Amino acid sequence: MKKLRKKIYMTAGYNTTSLGTGRREFNPKKPRPGLEHYIKEAGKGVLDQIGGPEHVDEAVIGNFMAARFNKQANLPGFIPYIDEGLQWKPATSVEGACGSGGLALMNGIKTVLSETADVVLALGVEVQNTVKAIYGADILAGAGWYQRRKEGHAYFFPGQFSDRAGAYYEKYDYDRARKGMARWYANAIENARLDPTAQEFQNNVEDPYAQAYGMKPNGRSFVDHLTILDCSKVSDGASAIAICSEEGLEKIGVDKKDATEVVGWAQVIRNITNDPTNLTELETIKKAAHQALESAGVTVDQLGTLELHDCFSIAGILVIEALGLAKPGEGCDYVAAGKTGRKGELPTNTTGGLIGWGHPTGATGVHQAVTIWQQLTGKAGNAQIEIKADKPYGMTINMGGDDVTVIAIVFKRGE
Amino acid sequence: MKKLRKKIYMTAGYNTTSLGTGRREFNPKKPRPGLEHYIKEAGKGVLDQIGGPEHVDEAVIGNFMAARFNKQANLPGFIPYIDEGLQWKPATSVEGACGSGGLALMNGIKTVLSETADVVLALGVEVQNTVKAIYGADILAGAGWYQRRKEGHAYFFPGQFSDRAGAYYEKYDYDRARKGMARWYANAIENARLDPTAQEFQNNVEDPYAQAYGMKPNGRSFVDHLTILDCSKVSDGASAIAICSEEGLEKIGVDKKDATEVVGWAQVIRNITNDPTNLTELETIKKAAHQALESAGVTVDQLGTLELHDCFSIAGILVIEALGLAKPGEGCDYVAAGKTGRKGELPTNTTGGLIGWGHPTGATGVHQAVTIWQQLTGKAGNAQIEIKADKPYGMTINMGGDDVTVIAIVFKRGE
Structure with a gap:
């Protein structure tokens, strides 16, 4: 094998x-x-x-x-x-x-x-x-164990990741987390504005960071711990x-x-009938990301760009932690400091990701690979980032359900 | 390749x-x-x-x-x-x-x-x-192009294959066709009675052939050209x-x-948005079956057993013709003569097939491979047929939709 x-x-x-x-x-x-x-x-x-x-x-x-x-x-x-x-x-x-x-x-x-x-x-x-959307939310709940659907929120998956966000706020720090999540949103919009196919391409809000940071989660109108700007559309x-x-x-x-060359990958599945053991960790993604990097013989600091599955801003932050880019509880600070921004340490979701580019669910994993291909081969148009010689690799992390079906792939430019 | x-x-x-x-x-x-x-x-x-x-x-x-x-x-x-x-x-x-x-x-x-x-x-x-079942029929209509669903029968797929049966009756001969279809049903029941997991295992009708031949298609109570005994359940x-x-x-x-060894296969897809060009031919199955046999270097007369996709009795007969076992219009006679029976020329669907064993739709293709494995390795229990030395091969033909998604696999016993 x-x-x-x-x-x-x-x-x-x-x-x-x-x-x-x-x-x-x-x-x-x-x-x-x-x-x-x-x-x-x-x-x-x-x-x-x-x-x-x-x-x-x-x-x-x-x-x-x-x-x-x-x-x-x-x-x-x-x-x-x-x-x-x-x-x-x-x-x-x-x-x-x-x-x-x-x-x-x-x-x-x-x-x-x-x-x-x-x-x-x-x-x-x-x-x-x-x-x-409210009926769509029930359909999308089929990504979880439907037998437990009634225990969840009407907006089932926003509810699942709201629970994760709530646990993160409680374990670490509400305001630091919200700052990271607001920066996540602002990066998504900034990047989407550079890609004509992105759902947020025409977004012209003057200060997306201020907009997101100023909006407070409110369980009476939506889920307890996320705002609509924390969610992909x-x-x-x-x-x-x-x-x-x-x-x-x-x-x-x-x-x-x-072309890009595939240099490593991992495909890891968690039992859908079990709840996550730790709400502030994406265990399956952690395993998949490390397996993929290991199989490629690449370390995370050799990644020049990353496409990760930010169905919700909190998921983006938890993936950063799962990759070991920040310690548990510090992913929010990593993002808030601009390290995932397009000129940051590890430019992430450079065409907007799920929140900025959009999340046609079955397409997302392929869209990630297309973005990495564009970036590594210099075809990203206005969204092009600089790929530095010492960080030649790109990576995709795609997730189905709440950390259940995970695929991670490591790429480099063909040569 | x-x-x-x-x-x-x-x-x-x-x-x-x-x-x-x-x-x-x-x-x-x-x-x-x-x-x-x-x-x-x-x-x-x-x-x-x-x-x-x-x-x-x-x-x-x-x-x-x-x-x-x-x-x-x-x-x-x-x-x-x-x-x-x-x-x-x-x-x-x-x-x-x-x-x-x-x-x-x-x-x-x-x-x-x-x-x-x-x-x-x-x-x-x-x-x-x-x-x-009537709502299930609408769900199953998703195997066809749903944009055209309203043009079809309430029982959509029985309606599709009823149209095929009607064309067959008209082009060839109603009574000969009905005799072949009745024999198809009788074989299915006879074989299912030998397999304890079959849906018709407990069927104790005295003369299934007479039952099926005596039942006339009636468009007022079901579809025009098939009876319920022509349909998998x-x-x-x-x-x-x-x-x-x-x-x-x-x-x-x-x-x-x-174990069985896979010696050839074919996977062939037809455009779901097109109607079949000829109602009395399964064109995709024909291509797939011939490709599979050719890739295995096997001729149809070397097949010792066959599992084919008899979602409807007429489909069974049309697959026999697609394989070239009988000329167009004569598949019904081939079946009526007992050649697909468990002691016939080519024992087919030896644990009952879709009509006799059952048709849990997503399971059927795997069930076919299990039956071939059982027969070729002598593990079929009461349903065991004799595999002769000059006909050591088994074949599965699995179909999705109306001749749209076809998979054919040729097996022999491992050695």
């Missing part, structure tokens, strides 16, 4: 717009593009960069809840809808809640390692604005990327320097 | 009971086991045969519609619920409607080929008796199997002769 019996690359990433509140073109009272549209747009976005469908050997779709948001399953059947040239080819759909996109990447990686494909089209998609969107062997890269005519 | 860069085996199969109408213990008015129960029972059934959870490197669950039948997603999180020894290991969930089980097998096969695992626990599960159940490399088999201490 080994993790990478041959070299694996990713290239030709594409993101649709993340559509939802915040985008001017979003109007909940008018018809909007459906699941099919997003799959086709993202899929074609990749095909256009790799010379067409004939170069795709296999495809995989990551999706969480089309079954309920769109009453649609059998998602492999939508791959040939992208382009008739994909008809009759193998395709799969994978699910692991908000980690579905990361599972699509892992499926593609393993498929290329298996040598049954040289080029896999990996796509993530979610279209959630088909129902009102409801999003429709898709992201896609090509996962290739060396032979695959040659076939599609893409130079290695225009 | 190649299909099998190393040898792949399957062993240690396990089926739960397929629960639903027909089983005496089934009472729709009383509480029944849930999704969790079936996952745990089937998973433990495999672990008990392979020396425990420490031998499992990775797991995959095939499931179609837990999101709607059980409001549950994030299914990878239930793998550690089988046994805490599986906690922190990689797991994935795959979906392709009623082909989800086959996709779980393909995921496991590719994972072992990738060398990231030597032993994959592959499991399929569905618990559908949570809603009344609503089922709850799970099946699981271990997918191993040679090293994996050694690790779990299973002799090759107690």
Whole structure:
């Protein structure tokens, strides 16, 4: 057994717009593009960069809840809808809640390692604005153990992470935590404003930090310990990327320097029927991040950029601690000091992350890999950060449920 | 690119009971086991045969519609619920409607080929008796393109295959077709009576052939061209199997002769947004079956047993034709002549298939592989057929939607 019996690359990433509140073109009272549209747009976005469908050997779709948001399953059947040239080819759909996109990447990686494909089209998609947010919250509660759903908040997952935030405030310090969380939000908006596909691209609030710090959690109107600015929004969107062997890269005519190379990964699952043992720690993410770095032979200070799963600002801070970038209780200070900012020690979620770019749940893991590909290969446009020679690695951390299904991948630029 | 860069085996199969109408213990008015129960029972059934959870490197669950039948997603999180020894290991969930089980097998096969695992626990599960059948039919319609759902019958998939049956009657011969379909049903019941886990195990109708042949399709009470005996029932159940490399088999201490070896496969997808071009042909299945046989270097007359996807009796007959065992329009005669019977030319669905054993949708593809494993290794108990030396191969054909997501696998006994 080994993790990478041959070299694996990713290239030709594409993101649709993340559509939802915040985008001017979003109007909940008018018809909007459906699941099919997003799959086709993202899929074609990749095909256009790799010379067409004939170069795709296999495809995989990551999706969480089309079954309920769109009453649609059998998602492999939508791959040939992208382009008739994909008809009759193998395709799969994978699910692991908000980690579905990361599972699509892992499926593609393993498929290329298996040598049954040289080029896999990996796509993530979610279209959630088909129902009102409060009903959507009940649908999304299926990422937790639904048998316990009634014990939770009406807004189930905000409730779960509100409990984590409350425990963090109590164990450490409310004001320091809120300062870190406000900075988290401000960074997300600042980065999203640089990416035209981001849900918060058009956000023009003058001082997002002041806005977030000034807003106090209020259990009477929402959950006890988070404000709406601590939460990722409801999003429709898709992201896609090509996962290739060396032979695959040659076939599609893409130079290695225009691709990222996968240098390590981890896929770690926690029992969904158990509560987390410690509300102020993301235990599964901690294991996955360390396994991924170890398998890559990379230390955290060699990371030049990071895409992490900030479904909630508190999750962002807890991932920073899980990575060992700050001690328990000090992740908030690390963030407040600007170290995760785009010019900080470890530029994180450089196109806005889940809170700024958006969180079309099944797409998120793929979107993370697209952002890392853009940054490491110099294709991030206005959102481009500087990748320094001594910190050449990028990392994605994608989570499904409350620290249940975690996928972490370490990348470097191809060479 | 190649299909099998190393040898792949399957062993240690396990089926739960397929629960639903027909089983005496089934009472729709009383509480029944849930999704969790079936996952745990089937998973433990495999672990008990392979020396425990420490031998499992990775797991995959095939499931179609837990999101709607059980409001549950994030299914990878239930793998550690089988046994805490599986906690922190990689797991994935795959979906392709009623082909989800086959996709779980393909995921496991590719994972072992990738060398990231030597032993994959592959499991399929569905618990559908949570809603009344007419609402369940609407949920299952998500295996087709839901945008067109309203054009279909209330019982959507029976309606789709009723259209196929109607076209078959018109193009060929109603009475010959109905005789083949009645024989299909009678074979299913005869075989199911030999397997204690089958949904029709306790069926004691004296003459199932006469019962099926005597029942006429009636569009006023059901669909136009099928009776309820032409349809698989609503089922709850799970099946699981271990997918191993040679090293994996050694690790779990299973002799090759107690395993099947995968000698060929195909995974073929048709555009779900298109109607079938020919109602009397299963085009995707035809391609998949021929690709699978070709990749194995095996001809159809070398098959000693076959598990095919008879969600409806007409589908069974059309698969026989797709395989080239009979000419178009003569599959009904092939079946009527007893050639798919347990002592016939090609014993098919020897534990009852979807109509006799049951059709817990996400489990079916895995159940097929378990049956082939049982038959080829002499573990089928009362349902055991004779495997002749000149026909040593077994084959599974699993379908999601109306000929959309197809997985075909060719097996022989390990040696």
